Amino acid sequence: MAKILFMQNLAPSIYEFVVDAPLVAHKCQPGQFVMVRTDEYSERIPLTIADFDREKGTITLIVQAVGNTTQHLCESFKEGDDILDIAGPLGQPSHMKNFGTVVVVGGGIGVAPVYPIARAYHELGNKVISIIGARNKDLVIWQDKMAAISDEVIVTTDDGSAGRKGFVTDPLREMLEAGAKVDLVLAIGPVIMMKNVAATTKPFEVPTTASLNTIMVDGTGMCGGCRVMVGGENKFACVDGPEFDAHQVDFANLVMRQQMYKNQEVLEYSCGGHCRCVEE
Amino acid sequence: MRGGMRNAMPEQPADIRNKNFEEVALGYTKEMAVDEAQRCLNCPKPRCVEGCPVNVEIPKFIKAVAEENFAEAIKILKRKNSLPAVCGRVCPQENQCESKCVLGIKGESVAIGRLERFVADYARENGLDAVEAGEITPKGKKVAIVGSGPSGLTAAGDLAKLGYEVTLYEALHDAGGVLMYGIPQFRLPKEIVQHEIKALKDLGVKIVVNAVIGRTFTIKELMEEEGFDAVYVGTGAGLPYFMQIDGENLNGVYSANEFLTRVNLMKAYQFPKVATPVYVGKKAAIVGAGNVAMDAARTAKRLGAEHVYIVYRRGEDEMPARKEEIHHAKEEGIELRLLNNPVRILGDDKGWVNGLECVKMELGEPDASGRRSPVEVKGSEYVLDVDMVVMAIGQGPNPLIKQTTPELEVNKRGNIVANEVGATSIPGVFAGGDIVTGAATVISAMGAGKRAAQAIDEYLNNL
Numbered sequence: 059m060a061k062i063l064f065m066q067n068l069a070p071s072i073y074e075f076v077v078d079a080p081l082v083a084h085k086c087q088p089g090q091f092v093m094v095r096t097d098e099y100s101e102r103i104p105l106t107i108a109d110f111d112r113e114k115g116t117i118t119l120i121v122q123a124v125g126n127t128t129q130h131l132c133e134s135f136k137e138g139d140d141i142l143d144i145a146g147p148l149g150q151p152s153h154m155k156n157f158g159t160v161v162v163v164g165g166g167i168g169v170a171p172v173y174p175i176a177r178a179y180h181e182l183g184n185k186v187i188s189i190i191g192a193r194n195k196d197l198v199i200w201q202d203k204m205a206a207i208s209d210e211v212i213v214t215t216d217d218g219s220a221g222r223k224g225f226v227t228d229p230l231r232e233m234l235e236a237g238a239k240v241d242l243v244l245a246i247g248p249v250i251m252m253k254n255v256a257a258t259t260k261p262f263e264v265p266t267t268a269s270l271n272t273i274m275v276d277g278t279g280m281c282g283g284c285r286v287m288v289g290g291e292n293k294f295a296c297v298d299g300p301e302f303d304a305h306q307v308d309f310a311n312l313v314m315r316q317q318m319y320k321n322q323e324v325l326e327y328s329c330g331g332h333c334r335c336v337e338e
Numbered sequence: 339m340r341g342g343m344r345n346a347m348p349e350q351p352a353d354i355r356n357k358n359f360e361e362v363a364l365g366y367t368k369e370m371a372v373d374e375a376q377r378c379l380n381c382p383k384p385r386c387v388e389g390c391p392v393n394v395e396i397p398k399f400i401k402a403v404a405e406e407n408f409a410e411a412i413k414i415l416k417r418k419n420s421l422p423a424v425c426g427r428v429c430p431q432e433n434q435c436e437s438k439c440v441l442g443i444k445g446e447s448v449a450i451g452r453l454e455r456f457v458a459d460y461a462r463e464n465g466l467d468a469v470e471a472g473e474i475t476p477k478g479k480k481v482a483i484v485g486s487g488p489s490g491l492t493a494a495g496d497l498a499k500l501g502y503e504v505t506l507y508e509a510l511h512d513a514g515g516v517l518m519y520g521i522p523q524f525r526l527p528k529e530i531v532q533h534e535i536k537a538l539k540d541l542g543v544k545i546v547v548n549a550v551i552g553r554t555f556t557i558k559e560l561m562e563e564e565g566f567d568a569v570y571v572g573t574g575a576g577l578p579y580f581m582q583i584d585g586e587n588l589n590g591v592y593s594a595n596e597f598l599t600r601v602n603l604m605k606a607y608q609f610p611k612v613a614t615p616v617y618v619g620k621k622a623a624i625v626g627a628g629n630v631a632m633d634a635a636r637t638a639k640r641l642g643a644e645h646v647y648i649v650y651r652r653g654e655d656e657m658p659a660r661k662e663e664i665h666h667a668k669e670e671g672i673e674l675r676l677l678n679n680p681v682r683i684l685g686d687d688k689g690w691v692n693g694l695e696c697v698k699m700e701l702g703e704p705d706a707s708g709r710r711s712p713v714e715v716k717g718s719e720y721v722l723d724v725d726m727v728v729m730a731i732g733q734g735p736n737p738l739i740k741q742t743t744p745e746l747e748v749n750k751r752g753n754i755v756a757n758e759v760g761a762t763s764i765p766g767v768f769a770g771g772d773i774v775t776g777a778a779t780v781i782s783a784m785g786a787g788k789r790a791a792q793a794i795d796e797y798l799n800n801l
Binding site: 085093095101102126127130144145146147148275276278279281283285286287292311314315317318 | 509510511519547548549550553554555576577578580582586587588589590592593595596599600604611612613614615617688689736737738
């Protein structure tokens with residue numbers, strides 16, 4: 059059981075949860091995730107740790123209501139409620155050192171998992187340039203938190219309602235074309251965004267890392283549902299990742315695998331998700 | 339008595355059970371059990387006991403059944419075996435205790451497994467298996483058990499009875515390991531597993547779920563920070579193998595572990611009442627022929643697959659699954675495609691499986707395992723029309739503990755190196771079951787847990 063100590067709506071369908079999880083908070087490192095099971099009917103879903111407080115024994119999770127379980131968590135849970143199961147921390151921690159100049163790219167709620175990694179880069183003396191992308195200004199989250207640990211923050215929105223109009227890859231490409239010295243790019247967000255970031259940095263041979271949020275069941279190496287082709291080899295995102303060399307990831311295969319349960323999701327939503335109207 | 343034949347096991351009819359998840363075998367009635375028990379000759383030198391990896395006093399418990407003293411029977415069983423309801427269902431008795439029974443020479447051996455199951459079920463239903471509290475003298479020492487599968491459960495039970503303060507760590511949200519995520523409900527009802535786990539709790543075993551050892555705590559932290567005097571690692575064979583052929587990342591391709599975990603642990607067979615979905619095709623190929631493959635095949639059938647094929651590169655005699663499981667699978671309409679080896683998986687333009695290319699095989703000379711090794715028949719490739727593929731070709735050790743415990747010696751396959759009683763390269767750290775031997779049986783893992791519990795007791799007594 060993990061009690062929700064604080065909950066707030068950050069943007070349409072996007073919620074921040076601060077959860078009492080001392081065993082996870084005690085050990086977790088930037089880049090790691092937890093498996094969450096909200097109640098006895100729930101799926102197990104991976105959520106990246108967006109922040110943690112070792113003293114208080116809490117972790118922060120940012121959740122967008124997009125699937126059955128995330129909708130249930132965002133819409134039916136409130137402060138003081140218990141999340142049934144949280145297991146972790148899982149996955150390989152982010153590789154941490156002073157690289158020099160690091161560009162971190164967060165798309166949508168991808169900003170949240172980027173944050174603790176960027177903060178650690180900052181603390182290690184890296185120059186941190188943050189690019190935050192969203193569809194529109196309402197969906198831009200954690201801009202202030204990112205600003206506090208970045209040397210520069212660039213915001214892009216698809217419709218131009220905040221920051222510059224366009225995609226995260228636009229300022230990134232301009233930076234690289236202008237000959238800026240970039241030692242590492244970290245991208246977390248929708249698969250298509252990470253794919254485009256990788257394609258943008260490839261010609262400039264800038265090392266690029268992507269954190270993959272694949273379909274998982276157990277999150278501990280047991281099911282293989284998270285397998286992804288990296289450099290021609292099958293890797294398990296849960297134990298070998300979640301971070302991989304973005305230039306080696308077969309994003310086309312990943313996009314395809316994310317579609318596996320699309321038909322079932324339609325079936326779920328037709329009864330409103332967790333209504334329990336269907337018996338045996 | 340019955341011309342040397344054993345009492346048949348009542349079962350759900352095949353064409354009914356292959357559409358539900360209720361238990362296939364219904365269990366002996368009291369009358370059948372007593373009758374079967376009376377067949378036992380109560381040999382002065384019982385060879386069946388030697389055939390049992392945990393040395394259950396078989397003739398003694400059977401005698402108690404024959405005398406209708408079921409309270410005594412369960413007591414005798416539980417002295418050596420803390421999970422009789424599980425073992426009575428999933429042990430390969432035909433290769434163990436029953437294979438040694440003298441009645442088997444001319445007729446059929448005593449149905450020891452079925453009697454074990456009967457006693458455990460009867461005791462559970464009639465409240466005869468409650469733990470007698472108050473007999474345990476606390477030793478004031480703490481033991482951590484990593485993994486709550488059959489090996490860990492056995493070690494935990496034995497150590498608790500010896501007076502140790504035992505904490506059982508489980509990575510998933512329910513304790514039971516493979517008994518929960520792997521073996522299907524129709525072969526081993528989860529309520530029975532949970533009943534056995536409750537018995538451990540009654541013994542004082544503390545169970546901590548959602549604790550991934552290697553991540554939440556390392557082995558070193560368990561000993562140095564959490565105050566455990568010894569650790570037993572029974573983390574099983576949890577990492578699924580793939581064939582490394584083209585098309586394995588297509589949608590509609592599962593590891594048996596994923597398919598069975600979705601259905602068993604996450605109860606996807608009740609979707610959408612539960613949120614975890616599972617994909618089931620109309621025509622499913624299960625690659626492999628062990629017990630896990632049979633479980634996956636029979637599960638796919640129950641979830642509505644019209645054709646389910648077992649695709650295996652050797653012949654029926656070489657299939658590693660229990661004969662009983664193969665027999666049940668065939669009865670339920672599972673089709674065997676023997677001497678067929680998958681070459682690649684074919685997919686459509688949306689990335690979904692639409693065929694399994696196989697090459698036909700023929701049996702050549704016996705290999706190192708004594709089984710005749712299959713040889714490809716040149717030019718015999720063909721495409722099996724399927725829209726689902728499940729890889730059930732085995733599992734290896736999970737790398738988490740290895741990665742986070744550098745001083746723990748492992749072999750080249752990643753299995754922990756341990757001696758016959760489970761001692762590893764780290765003093766106070768013991769290991770057993772599939773994490774040491776590679777994927778094997780529930781009972782052999784239990785045997786390892788039992789031996790390690792003894793060894794841990796000796797180790798801690800000498801500290």
